[in-house]
Amino acid sequence: MFQETTPTNPPPPTMGGDANAQAISQMGFDNLIHNFDALGWIVFVTLVVMSLLSWYFIIANFIRNSMIRSRADKVIAAFWNNPSAQESIREMEAQPKSEPFSKIALDCASAAAHHQRSDGGRLAESLNRSEFIDRALRQAVARESLRLEGGMTLLATVGSSAPFVGLLGTVWGIYNALIGIGASGEASMQAVAGPVGEALIMTAIGLFTAIPALLAYNFFTRSNRLTYAQFDEFAHDLHDFFATGARVDAPAQPKK
Template identity: 40%
Template sequence: MNVNPENALGFGHFIAQADAVGKSLLVVLLLMSAISWYLIVMKGITAFVRKRRSEAFLNFFWNASSLEQVQNEIATHGVRDPFSHLTAHAMHAQAHHAKYGAAKLEEAGSAQDFLTRTMKKVLDEENTRLENGLTVLATVGATAPFVGLFGTVWGVYHALVAIGMSGAGTLDKVAGPVGEALIMTGLGLAVAIPAVMGYNWLTRSNRVLTAKLDSFAFDLFAFLSTGQALGGGGRQENVRPLKPAAKA
């Protein structure tokens, strides 16, 4: 059975007719798509697990009877979320300054100054960890359409040159090659749209978590400084305030 050449036009025919530049652009788009989907899936799973662990720790923290109980919980199960990470460093900083004082330049100032610097450092580390990989998604979302457009322009140029050399400039001869070249634009959009949506989703998720972490940091600092917990920061209603830990 003979296949009509007009019916053979399509993605496979476009790839077969593409030169090194067109195939290189296609490989670039496929790599960009694979990287963006990997980041979206992995960071999405990480965000889900982090949210569950954070909620569990906050529920335990605000229902604990003393900071010793919180310290034992962290020592037993380790630091598994941003809130326990912040709590562990804050309590360690308070105990360290109470025992050794300002022994080094980084520990200069009052206990509250040292505690503030320690907590700010942890918050910066958590923000950096949350933003890791988002720049790649933003770059893919911004550049993939233009990579596809460049592939289309390159394909159209070669298609028109081939048509001009053959001397057949009728619409049925032009539409097929030009339509095939437009496939690259579609591929560019197919790569960019998931990257942009994933970036927006992860950015919003990180912004919500950062706001909760900042609120919790304020409560934790106030409690460690005064020995009394304030409202907010994920604290459960109708729970007993924590008792301050005994100074080392």
């Protein structure tokens, strides 16, 4: 009654899925490394070196600034809480070599002692006591401030140039990809997406290198400004003490 029908085989799968999978496989980082030419390796190694150097200075500056900020009030208080200047100087000499506030105080005390026993034979020694101490303090503050700037230039350079270095790698990668596509004669989306997406990885590497460096630069810039203000305040107090023999207290804040 019913006509027997022969089963039909399912249609073969289209090539679109295989092409998409092949395009996705061409967008991986491993494939990017294997297809590097000389300029690609130069760009990649440059970004890696920039990233390593920036992270080194980020960690080093963070540790150094944290130690300075945590010890600043203690060192300043240790200087003023001693009953005599000689004991304060010995207290400063016992501080670590990397501690900046103690070095400023020791330079100031050394300048005051040198001016007291000098005979004015040199031009710098012909200055009066206040000017001579002020000169020594300016040099000490400038020296310690310069030490806080270590690595800041590199962080600024990495933050501003790393995206462009990565973009150079992307442009060069797209250029090579288009040459390869033109030579193969394939202009489909699958043929274009893999090489172009692979080249964009270099831009991402450049951004991952630049963003931490830029954020760290802004953070350390603000942190250093606060430390510079403490340098200036401590230097003014030291100048008043060693030039006049008395510390001039800051004026009291008016009550609201």
